[in-house]
Amino acid sequence: MIRKIGIPLLLALALIAPWVGFYPVFLMKALCFALFACAFNLLIGYVGLLSFGHAMFFGGAAYATAHMVKVWGVPTEIGILGGAAVGAVMGLIVGSVAIRRQGIYFAMVTLALAQMVFFFALQAKFTGGEDGIQAVPRRPLFGLIDISSDINLYYVVLAIFLAAFLLIYRTIHSPFGQVLKAIRENEARAISLGYKVDQYKLMAFVLSAALSGLAGGTKSIVFQLASLTDVQWQMSGEVVLMTLVGGIGTIFGPVVGAFVIVTMQNYLAQIGEWVLVVQGIIFVVIVLAFRRGIVGEIAAYWARFARPARH
Amino acid sequence: MFELLGVPPQALFGQLLLGLINGAFYAMLSLGLAVIFGMLNVINFTHGAQYMMGAFCAWMLLKFLGLNYWFALILAPIIIGAFGILLERLFLRRLYNLDHLYGLLLTFGLSLIIEGVFRNQFGSTGQPYDNPLPGGQNLGFMFLPYYRAWVVVASLLVCLATWFVIERTRLGAYLRAATENPTLVQAFGINVPRMIMLTYGFGVGLAGLAGVLAAPIYQVSPLMGSNLIIIVFAVVVIGGMGSILGSVITGFALGVVEGLTKVFYPEASSTVIFVIMAIVLLVRPAGLFGQTR
Numbered sequence: 318m319i320r321k322i323g324i325p326l327l328l329a330l331a332l333i334a335p336w337v338g339f340y341p342v343f344l345m346k347a348l349c350f351a352l353f354a355c356a357f358n359l360l361i362g363y364v365g366l367l368s369f370g371h372a373m374f375f376g377g378a379a380y381a382t383a384h385m386v387k388v389w390g391v392p393t394e395i396g397i398l399g400g401a402a403v404g405a406v407m408g409l410i411v412g413s414v415a416i417r418r419q420g421i422y423f424a425m426v427t428l429a430l431a432q433m434v435f436f437f438a439l440q441a442k443f444t445g446g447e448d449g450i451q452a453v454p455r456r457p458l459f460g461l462i463d464i465s466s467d468i469n470l471y472y473v474v475l476a477i478f479l480a481a482f483l484l485i486y487r488t489i490h491s492p493f494g495q496v497l498k499a500i501r502e503n504e505a506r507a508i509s510l511g512y513k514v515d516q517y518k519l520m521a522f523v524l525s526a527a528l529s530g531l532a533g534g535t536k537s538i539v540f541q542l543a544s545l546t547d548v549q550w551q552m553s554g555e556v557v558l559m560t561l562v563g564g565i566g567t568i569f570g571p572v573v574g575a576f577v578i579v580t581m582q583n584y585l586a587q588i589g590e591w592v593l594v595v596q597g598i599i600f601v602v603i604v605l606a607f608r609r610g611i612v613g614e615i616a617a618y619w620a621r622f623a624r625p626a627r628h
Numbered sequence: 629m630f631e632l633l634g635v636p637p638q639a640l641f642g643q644l645l646l647g648l649i650n651g652a653f654y655a656m657l658s659l660g661l662a663v664i665f666g667m668l669n670v671i672n673f674t675h676g677a678q679y680m681m682g683a684f685c686a687w688m689l690l691k692f693l694g695l696n697y698w699f700a701l702i703l704a705p706i707i708i709g710a711f712g713i714l715l716e717r718l719f720l721r722r723l724y725n726l727d728h729l730y731g732l733l734l735t736f737g738l739s740l741i742i743e744g745v746f747r748n749q750f751g752s753t754g755q756p757y758d759n760p761l762p763g764g765q766n767l768g769f770m771f772l773p774y775y776r777a778w779v780v781v782a783s784l785l786v787c788l789a790t791w792f793v794i795e796r797t798r799l800g801a802y803l804r805a806a807t808e809n810p811t812l813v814q815a816f817g818i819n820v821p822r823m824i825m826l827t828y829g830f831g832v833g834l835a836g837l838a839g840v841l842a843a844p845i846y847q848v849s850p851l852m853g854s855n856l857i858i859i860v861f862a863v864v865v866i867g868g869m870g871s872i873l874g875s876v877i878t879g880f881a882l883g884v885v886e887g888l889t890k891v892f893y894p895e896a897s898s899t900v901i902f903v904i905m906a907i908v909l910l911v912r913p914a915g916l917f918g919q920t921r
Contacts, residue, residue, distance in 0.1 A: 414910060421671045593743065
């Protein structure tokens, strides 16, 4: 029932949203982060790997897209895809190092490698140091669609988001996705069944990094800016927070989480540094009391409601 | 003026000393992380924030109570350790039966809160803290400030004392036994939850002590912890958390390597530790002193 009514309703809402009082820039920001969080959730939710350094793919791709579009003058669509490709290559390199450890070490390794990328971005010439790459042009998409207007760009971003979301949905429900879940539940057993666990993990990692790169590249077109904020460890923390708020391992959770956190940041922008404190408090409250996140708690409640206790 | 490997010796030994000092902090912090991880199975992300609090504690003791550095050296670790015990009682205790990752997420949230509060209170610029041991000794090939020598010696002493307590005393034996099998140790009548609590307090106190030692060298700033903790994580991955002496040696060694990089190839000095981490992971995934578990 939810699927038949809910999904068309959500789609309709997404299509009319800019006309009913939502700012297109706000919506685009939320969609970029929703995509980023979905990509992150693919790892934590379905392979059980907590990456604490996903900002390196997001930010690295943001720089790559901004540089390609602004300095090399490549078309916008190539720039965004190029960003995703850079994310994938970084994912391949980082992934092949990081998957050698599990659990808590995996988190520390990804965090440390992301910090290395941050220092690289701080020192490299093409990233513009503290200024970042500013005034990235919004050239017509495919030479046809004028994306200098926010409304048009919103629909482009929505299309990118939906395509990536479908890809993630298909991945999770494919045989490949089932193997990933098997690894999450019992890695030793998956190995003994003959699965090359490391290859599966690496493929999931690369996919997640590429989609994070897609999100980062799109973001640098939307805001016409790629800066150090995108590669900082705080950004890695934010995507963890979004996924945690929405619900780790749920399909819609990261989307909900991203909208909640971006909305919160918009309203709390005037209180400055306190945003950090609020985010910290949300972390603590969720970890202590609502580990399933918003969507996870609703789903659990729904399951109890729809199927009354049988014992 | 003679030269060593194409570098004036003043610069070489100066950076070596700086490296040793950074190494002293890496060693003390990664030691605390390892001790906490051993007992609680939690990676204490708050460690950097607690180090920062140690420095601020010393600064506040001086500013508001007029207590000098040497009092702070004793008082600050106790205050910060007590604060750690409070955190353990209130929050961490509830997570012991869950996936370790929740401990990481919780302590990450706590560090955001602590850092945010300090940034609101004190801004992002650093507060100076007067050097309690001014002056130094000219060794001919380099100038050795007394305070820096004291930091290296003090941290070595603290690390060795920790090693001695854990590896050579009865209390340490209980601790190591409880790390291996808490249920069994509890069955022998030892209060394991209290031991866990005190261990966390001790590890956090070490971070606080490192903060006090750091206060006269670096500016006392709310940001001093978050930048350091990520490097310390890399140090922990390189060393592995299996052995106490291992983390101490790794900490000092990496500090020195970082210092040398500053002399010979300054552009890479901020990334060299992460590169070493990547190489170690490829060659010896469990870390230099770690055992695979």
